[in-house]
Amino acid sequence: QLALSQRRLAARQRPAPTCPPVPGGLADAFDAQLPFTLTDGQREVGEVLTRDLAQQHPMNRLVQGDVGAGKTIVALRAMLRVVDVGRQAALLAPTEVLAAQHVRTLRELLGPLARAGELGFSDDTAELATRVTLLTGSLGAKARKQALLDTVSGAAGIVVGTHALIQDRVEFAELGLLVVDEQHRFGVEQRDALRGRDGERTPHLLVMTATPIPRTGAMTVYGDLEVSALRELPQGRSPIATTVVPVGEKPAWLDRAWGRLREEVAEGHQAFVVCPRIGDDAPSAGEDVAEDPDEPERRPPLAVLDIAPMLASGPLEGLRLGVLHGRLHTDEKEAVMRAFTAGELDVLVATTVIEVGVDVPNATAMVILDADRFGLSQLHQLRGRVGRGSAPGVCLLVTEAPAGTTARERLDAVASTTDGFELARHDLELRREGDVLGASQAGRRSGLRLLSLLRDEQTISDAREEAWRLVADDPALSRHPGLAGMVAEIVDDERAEYLEKA
CATH class of the missing domain: 3.40.50.300 (P-loop containing nucleotide triphosphate hydrolases)
Known part of the structure; x- marks a missing residue:
């Protein structure tokens, strides 16, 4: 502090x-x-x-x-x-x-x-x-x-x-x-x-x-x-219902998910289908979820380039499908987004390129395949692409993760609330705080000694206020050599530079 x-x-x-x-x-x-x-x-x-x-x-x-x-x-x-x-x-x-x-x-x-x-x-x-x-x-x-x-x-x-x-x-x-x-x-x-x-x-x-x-x-x-x-949403924002679709336990639920998507399109709305990979390449979701060492080795994540033709000739046959991913040229991406925004496409099959900022009020449904391959924050962001108009939104999290696993807990947390601040607490509980003074993101070991960001919020807040009072009065801590020495010991040159730029 x-x-x-x-x-x-x-x-x-x-x-x-x-x-x-x-x-x-x-x-x-x-x-x-x-x-x-x-x-x-x-x-x-x-x-x-x-x-x-x-x-x-x-x-x-x-x-x-x-x-x-x-x-x-x-x-x-x-x-x-x-x-x-x-x-x-x-x-x-x-x-x-x-x-x-x-x-x-x-x-x-x-x-x-x-x-x-x-x-x-x-x-x-x-x-x-x-x-x-x-x-x-x-x-x-x-x-x-x-x-x-x-x-x-x-x-x-x-x-x-x-x-x-x-x-x-x-x-x-x-x-x-x-x-x-x-x-x-x-x-x-x-x-x-x-x-x-x-x-x-x-x-x-x-x-x-x-x-x-x-x-x-x-x-x-x-x-x-x-x-x-x-913390408050503007008037007119519609609620989003989120459901976990556990296809490993209930395979028939996937057919129902595609049926639900077709129902939304039949009512004049549009939908997203999200995959963790583009295809013929490494995962493109920016996966920030570590593989659970207790789980067996899994198949490769589903890919946009494989799923789109499968849907076009199968459960979504007859609907107008578009594809959007990071390897498309910018002009192509723009053309696809314009077509979707204009209502010329019914369903957009995409990677997380749609994760932030995409605003199509008529889009009301989203199916996220291999949802356990995404981080909690990504799922929350993706879900926010639907329900942006007057009609309520629906988000279906399709997963093979068995009940009781950490991956399933994460999905259940997303389904339980649409409050991002509450989800942030879930995320910290599941992933720990990471290294606050450096660039490392998540991991089992926290850089915080003895304190927990969740349990000790008030202590941390008090420390922040006291630290600011001391520094405002004595910027170099010259009158507090013991504290100055502790700061020098904790914050090395690399971390000091990180803080300076962050």
């Missing part, structure tokens, strides 16, 4: 671009045109972000919201505060599919406010409007040149991209805010590369996550990020 408090203090001492509210500006115009009411949580977090952005030291905040809690709106309102004072905001997404989805969503939410500079555009809000630009590695030469020009000139108030944004030749007119979507999918060095630009000033940092991964849960309590949480 002392080491993290020292990092937090050092971050606060860096200069940052101040972005105070601008009455009657773009952010206010956006709020005025919203067709729905913000939740209390969205308003509260928004007020916190507004205060953070107005200060002279960099904001370093994690917004943890459950799947569907409305984090995108919160981030957009913060980005508009930055644009209002003539600076830019960058939104980093983990995949090109998600980056393109974000651009569509932001433009739809902003409406005329995102149409700055368009020919023939005339509106009462034209003088306030900005531009949302997509910048990814696979853009064509002409589109990329225009995106780079919009970015360096400042014409684009909001720039959305992936790792391409971090390349050295991408220059911003003045970057005021960096928003990182799904923190754990970017390496700390990648985030640091963009955050450390813009001469002397450090852009504000907003990290958004809906994923209850162990390190995020632990860093939430231990970390040098300030933390805000969105």
Whole structure:
């Protein structure tokens, strides 16, 4: 806690671009045109972000919201505060599919406010409007040149991209805010590369996550990020019913699962089928579940390229099927997602490329094959892709894992609640906290000595407050040589660098 408090203090001492509210500006115009009411949580977090952005030291905040809690709106309102004072905001997404989805969503939410500079555009809000630009590695030469020009000139108030944004030749007119979507999918060095630009000033940092991964849960309590949480779902979100389909014990249930999916399509809805592998390759789920040493060796995970034709000629014959996975070219991925979003496909057979950010309100059903091959956080994220409209969602977790195994316990936990914060506790119980001060994720041994993140939350919280009080008064701990020695002993150079960048 002392080491993290020292990092937090050092971050606060860096200069940052101040972005105070601008009455009657773009952010206010956006709020005025919203067709729905913000939740209390969205308003509260928004007020916190507004205060953070107005200060002279960099904001370093994690917004943890459950799947569907409305984090995108919160981030957009913060980005508009930055644009209002003539600076830019960058939104980093983990995949090109998600980056393109974000651009569509932001433009739809902003409406005329995102149409700055368009020919023939005339509106009462034209003088306030900005531009949302997509910048990814696979853009064509002409589109990329225009995106780079919009970015360096400042014409684009909001720039959305992936790792391409971090390349050295991408220059911003003045970057005021960096928003990182799904923190754990970017390496700390990648985030640091963009955050450390813009001469002397450090852009504000907003990290958004809906994923209850162990390190995020632990860093939430231990970390040098300030933390805000969105716990309530916006009005209109529909419930999701989750059921475990134990095909090892009840093979007939799989036929019923396909029948259930066909019923949803017959009612005019759409569905996902998720597999852990693409096919002819290593597992592509980013499997974060260690194999249980007590279980016998298992067959290879099911693959999209095998399952899609089997479904097309079998239980889903006659339905319009599409395939989506990471090996498709970006243009192909985009075309498939557009077709699915437009309702031209009934069922999308995919890998976890759909795990975060994909928003198709008409999709109401999901069948996850070999569900025990995915981590709990992945299952929760995947499930969040359905039930995003007015119709309720259904998620079926198909598994051969026998009752009583750890794998089955994990699936039962997912089926028992849709509360991501509760699932985070289940995840920590099943997987332990991981190494809080380093890069290792999960394992049987915890880096925490004597304390448990679950049992000793209050003790850890008290330690955090006491550590901050000590460091605020004595940053180098020069008046506390014993504590300084303990910090030096615990946090070696490698871990100190990890904390600095994380």
